[in-house]
């Protein structure tokens with residue numbers, strides 16, 4: 001039998017920089033044919049679009065698969081396994097598969113899926129990479145007490161689920177074989193040192209941390225870890241170990257279509273305002289700006305927004321402004337839609 005194909009699972013909280021890291025890996029990995037499986041929360045394929053736009057030779061379009069129906073780990077039989085089958089059936093099957101999980105997904109159930117006979121016989125988890133938003137951690141948004149949690153976890157089977165955001169973040173770190181501390185350009189030296197210390201305390205297995213700006217890590221350090229994570233599940237504690245199925249109900253997303261914006265800066269200011277007022281975690285999508293031949297890519301992570309014109313609208317392409325909004329369960333959808341509709 002031929003050797004198993006390695007798969008790298010990229011996890012990381014919403015907006016941490018997973019897509020940016022993958023883009024960098026696509027552009028800098030020359031020695032093997034890659035495939036991508038992208039799992040997004042919400043049904044606007046923003047990450048898929050960004051990655052397809054790279055147009056790299058060693059990862060042709062037919063090797064980029066988007067699975068937008070819910071979380072990969074819950075749709076293994078229906079979506080994930082068939083997607084793998086299809087990729088491996090290509091004339092030139094990939095030599096390495098990169099899987100981007102949605103920012104709210106727990107990585108461990110996906111690693112477990114590699115234990116399925118049909119997958120296990122052909123693939124192995126080369127490594128789980130957790131991308132960390134350095135700015136968010138510096139602001140104490142996810143990592144105040146990783147050490148305490150690790151200690152508590154060692155003593156008790158389960159921990160009360162009173163903060164799902166932290167749980168997702170901690171599960172991602174606990175499952176990682178490599179941590180990429182991203183967005184260090186947004187940290188001063190003291191913050192950088194503090195975040196590094198927090199991560200060192202919060203990773204039980206002494207996992208290596210690579211620091212990065214815009215996901216720029218050496219692909220030789222990120223791919224080829226040979227971790228065989230599917231054989232090492234016991235060392236990857238999860239808040240959800242006691243549950244058969246994890247719950248996705250803590251978060252929700254919806255897509256909102258708005259009118260063309262008068263100008264890009266105005267649109268972004270409005271989005272930032274709405275995001276802050278309604279405690280939105282993530283907004284991303286493409287928008288039309290009146291009089292502009294190019295479409296605008298808009299990305300917000302909490303209060304920080306970025307925008308750029310990413311490509312011209314195609315001939316005959318319907319110009320629209322569709323944004324996916326992601327937040328904790330209970331988002332005031334009506335109010336958000338109404339606020340975004342205001343010009």
Ligand SMILES: Nc1nc2c(ncn2[C@@H]2O[C@H](COP(=O)(O)OP(=O)(O)OP(=O)(O)O)[C@@H](O)[C@H]2O)c(=O)[nH]1
Nearest residue numbers: 014015016017018019020103182183213214299306
């Ligand atoms: N300043 C700064 N911004 C970054 C860096 N890396 C990524 N970003 C920006 O952060 C935003 C989110 O990046 P993505 O790569 O889309 O993050 P993601 O983890 O794929 O997001 P989801 O798939 O929505 O969870 C984008 O606007 C990026 O341009 C970085 O190192 N520094």
